[in-house]
Every structure is written in structure tokens, then in C-alpha cells.
Amino acid sequence: MMEVILLERVEKLGQMGQVVKVRPGFARNFLLPQKKALRANKANMAIFEQRRSQLEAANLERRGEAEQVSAKMVGVKVVVIRQAGESGQLYGSVTARDIAMAITEAGFTVTRGQIVLDKAIKTLGLYPMRVVLHPEVSVQVTANVAQSAEEAEMQAKGVDPVKLAQEAAQRRDEDSDSEAAATDAPAEGEPAPKAAKAPKASKSPKAEAAPATDADETEPKREKKPRAAKTPKESKA
Secondary structure, eight states: OEEEEESSOBTTTBOTTOEEEEOHHHIIIIITTTTSEEEOSHHHHHHHHHHHHHHHHHHHHHHHHHHHHHHHHTTOEEEEEOOBOTTSEEEEEEOHHHHHHHHHHTTOOOOGGGEEOSSOEEESEEEEEEEEEETTEEEEEEEEEESSHHHHHHHHTTOOHHHHHHHHHHHHHHHHHHHHHHHHSOOTTSOOOOOOOOOOOOOOOOOOOOOOOHHHHHSOOOOOOOOOOOOOOOOOO
16 A cells, blocks of 8 residues: 545545555556645655645635536536437447536536546436536536437436337237238128038948858758648538
8 A cells, every 4th residue: 555645635535635545556547647645755745734725725716616617517417319229228338438528518628537427328318427526516417318319308308218119119019910800800791701611521331231151052942831732611411
């Protein structure tokens, strides 16, 4: 860790004049180049004490200017136009640099370092975020990420254009299905087509008379016995 003397208030780190411990990379890449701190040693501590009143006066002036700008920026909404898919997923992302450019175009000069954005924006919608105008002054603005100015206006009014488009597509699909069903249905007064009858099962042919067997052919036919002749009746005396 490395000790530095803060020359101004640094959020989540400390106030002006405090000696704090930070990582060497954070100090070399941000605090020292931005003149927000000095290396903590006796010589720099003496320099700070000599310049303290001057630093405090400059800080108060910058703070007053930031407060004036903040009052003008209250409620500011900027529009960022991006292309997206049907689900609202962006083809790309919106970064702090994009937000800073949109705010600058709206008439307020800010840098991407002043935009507090935890992660890049990747979907359409409204995104409130903080803009740090001074270490002690910040203001909230809203980024309206939309596919067009018309959709941005809808989102500003609380209407979700993505959901609206999805509902419209669903209604079109339902209408198409209804039209298809109406086309297939019989016209009014026209009898519904009869269902095709199943083919009847073919009747099995009658069994043919069984041919005579050899036993029938060899069996001799029975001869009829001659009837006995009737005796003549006796004549009455």
C-alpha cells in the first residue's frame, strides 16, 4: 500500500488534507496525475500546509459553480439511439462515454469520468444515473436508450415499445389463425362435408358343398322291398 495526502475530497476515500493508504496503481494512474493527492512525506506535507488556504478557497469556488450547474441539470433526460433485437437486447452497448457525449450535446459539459455507471447498458429502457460535478456535488440524470426518437418518447411516458410490439405481433398471429379457420369452415347454409365411410368388409364366399367321399361311393344303395299284395275281400253271402 502507498500513503498519499488528499488535496480534495475523494468519494469513499477521504477529505481534503487526510493521509490515506491506497494501492500504488490507483495512486500512480489516477490520484497523482489528476492532482487529487500528493505522496505522503514531510516535504509534501509542508507544501500542503502552505497551500491549504488556497486549496480550500479554490474548492469552495468549484463547489459553488457545481451547485449552480446541478440546479440546472435536475431532471435532465438524454436520449441515446441504438439498434436492438425483438427482445430489446442492444446490438452492442451504451457506455459512460456515450452518456457523457449525450449530456454534453444537451448543453452540459461533462466527462466520462464524472458518470457513475457500474456496468455498460445492454438493453433498451430508462436508466437513472449519477453525474459527479464536484467531489461534494452530484446530480441524477436519466438516459433514455431507444431505437428511435418516437420510441424514446413512448418510454418517457411509461410505455414499453418492446412489449407493445410483441403484443401486436401476437394479435396478428391470432388474427391469421382465425382467418385460416374461417376459410376452412363451410359457408352458412351449406351442409358440412360428410365423413368418408369406411369400406365394408368383404363377405366371405359361401362354403361349397363338400364332394362325396369314397365311402359314399362304395356303399351300395338299399333296395326297396316290394309291398305285399292286398287280399281280395270276401263277398258277402
